[in-house]
Amino acid sequence: MSTTTPDRSYEALSYEWGQPPNGDFQIHLNNGHSVDITENLAAALRDLRHQDPSLAPRPLWADGICINQKDMEERQDQVAMMSDIYRQATRVITYMGTESDNSTGAIAAMELYCEWWNNNGASSRVEMGSFTHEETIAIQKLLSRGWKLLLMCGRRTLAHWSLLSDFVVHIFDGDLKEGGFLLLPQSSHGTDTRAECIYQLALLRHKVQGRTISEECKLSWLLCDFQVFAATQISDKVYSLMSVATDVNIPIDYARSARSVYLDAAKKILANADDFTILHHSFPSQGQYLPSWVPDWSKWHYGTEFVVRCGHLCPSGSTRPSVRVGELENKIDLKGLLVGTVTFLGTPINDHYQRSSNAGERAQWVQQELESIKAHLNGTDPSLLMAECLVGADVFLDVRQRSTIGEGFVAHMKQPEAIIDDVERSLVNSFVTAVRRRSRYSRLAVISGDYVANVPRGTMKGDWVGMMNGGKHLYVLRKTSTEGEFTYVGISYVSGLMQGEILASDSPSEGRWLTLV
Template structure:
């Protein structure tokens, strides 16, 4: 008799789940299982599976019971095949996997089960992160990642970065394999796998008090090993080529995010410690097929889930969900930090003050959250030393949202200045490959000379370079006058088209491999370090933004889409100023900005500030 497609039966209660009981089998044998219902309150031991959903256009068959089947994605087929017991083990594992255990065609069940996923993963015996089948020498790559982390751990007492790490011909001097050793290529192949970029991987990886088990094919490794490997490469403690930048950096960025979140998600009291907005900002890179899951996938690990009261509902529109989420976050905290997540492009029809979580802003946020450093590393700069803006000082303003008109209104704000000059967008990475950087710097510095003097105490030149890096060094500490030498080295190098120094800007930011072109003289090394330090600082400041000046003579960094005539708004209590555009008596938010000389609350001390306070509404 021909197999019959499996038909889901209704779950008995909101506490019930389905479990897959996998029959043992060898890799070449078909997948057999049974599906049973269980009450989560007294469910048997089971493994919760985390995997890449994959392409559903070429399904594989899962055989259920005697004569039924389900079509599942190839990636889920590989996962179930590799986690089942072998025939020699003769065991039957219970597994929870959303692609089978949730009736995806039933929107109501899907919403109800998704709202339970935090409990499903937390109550599992083990969480298994499946990163794909064995391929491209993956077992060698995983073993090498563990080897590299152990090698670095033995050298951890030193806080000095050895430049030979970024010179592949010198690797053997450090006890590392030669660059042609297949271990390097095998590890890079593992690090390029797409699993870290899933939105759901965040919840699935963080919910257990203990880290998940990472499985690749039939091999396993400690979950933090790959996260540590990429983090160490980005810190310069392992070859930077392991953490690619540019078109291939998504998986690497997401791995770093997951590692930091894993260490910061639980408080000392074993309670969830990170609010939804912070999670949304950190996880902006993580992708999902249904845009609603950008929010739903994080609710289970958000410390403020109950306070915000956001319900999983796949019948709501994406625009309504994003707007209501932003509304509840603003109302709960009476904070405008969410406005810093606004990008220049949106996929959906949203008010200007509501972020589109499917489109990450190209520029790095001025109020981005910080993640913990991998445990045990000696780090010169700590989170406590990070320069944090406080443009609105300790002032307070009332924030109200009209759900009908979809407007955000602050009762106290000052239209501080009008933008009268806006440059072309600065795109650091391609400009480092030619002379475009020098032309951009010279054109804008020449414009600044016309200002005559600067309202802040610095000279015009100092105000200019401090503006370019948004007042922060490469270590995110407050820039002081001594950092001028980094600017001068960078300016001179730009004038030379970065000849002889291009390879010295860390590959973490260039997307090039630091494997050659290194000088040996200490003076040259010092120059390269200075250029690299300013380049890194520039990426956190002017990169993907435009340089601007105002009618009052201030310099700043504004969103690339800013236009002459837009205004700078300072709001008591807000950490940064905002660029606004008039819209029929109200304003549209263009985005956050940096204005040199007012980022510590100086604008609040101006004689006109109190008299200029007014109500401002964003549409």
């Protein structure tokens, strides 16, 4: 059956590949041949099989069967058509695995709670006693599964795809009181890691659905938002988006290395971009031997959605991006200005703002950082400047909260035994959450010119903070041994320089070419 045949309908199956086929699972074809398939696909086909043999056959499209994985040319053609294949399907089924660890019980418990909340709202709150120990363990296991847009678990079809993300939002909002966080699976990144991943996926789906047909779907946006997803072949982190992206085309060629594909994508994006969004997602310790300015899309850094958010920041004023893509593949020229060098570096911030962090130790750390920064500012009180840099000022806090940054900063420095009222507690929670998100990979610093800054954790003394024309952030750059060339370190927030102040005395057209390698 062809997916382009007008009178034939089919369902498209999306599932986690898991381990490669090893010969243990096969599907037998009518022509006498058989095809090796993965264990996960075998489970999906069993659960999707009609229970009533008298029903008509159920046409399914599954990449593990419908694409010859050994034929490179066919793979390239099919990947280019992937968007049409899923769009033309009567239904897309995302399969997350067999029923296990009481996943059916977990789904039932969450559905019951969400129904209760919809009927009762915030009139009362659910205690942890509402969930049995068995249900708590089952929910933890279910939230730990690898998933995309959840529709089926075993033979259980979820009535509402947003069930898991809605339930996680209730936990974050405190609707289940403090004990609600015990329902979340543990992670090396922190208690709420997987939960935020699920929540961000829900936001992503709303964003995609809300896009009108006439709107451009930029590759830079797609790569950043889909970076959280895994791919068996890392070149597919770019190739899989080619049928959706409207501004950049990367020819699908599996003979190319991932490095070549990523470099090609980055150059084309920057050459056509009206901002430098992809730079925000370029982190240290990248693989693929990539230049410092090319993101390694095969890796995802938890929390980057919040770290790179720029809100109303505009340090480059009204300037427009100026980019030169040269012949040398590892270099790119951007027009901008060097602002100043790093003269002081604090210790990593996020270590003191984990959910498990001790409030007393955090208050002591803040005081030590304050004293160190003050010593590098010729005695100026840096409290408000430090508070602003910790949370990124107007990026996370609404207008009402913005006016109380100082109050939240002071309140969160109080010792654990100090008595605080509900208003102060709300300020502390908002401030600490904002710091945890904005400063997950950074530290405080002082920049020449008496500026307090938030810089990447990998920053070194002597590094430069620069402004790129058209950039929504400031950027930390490290000089190389070659004059005029820099390696890219990451984004920076500098108090007093995030609204175009750098250009107050300079013409917006002025600047110099900075070469990133």
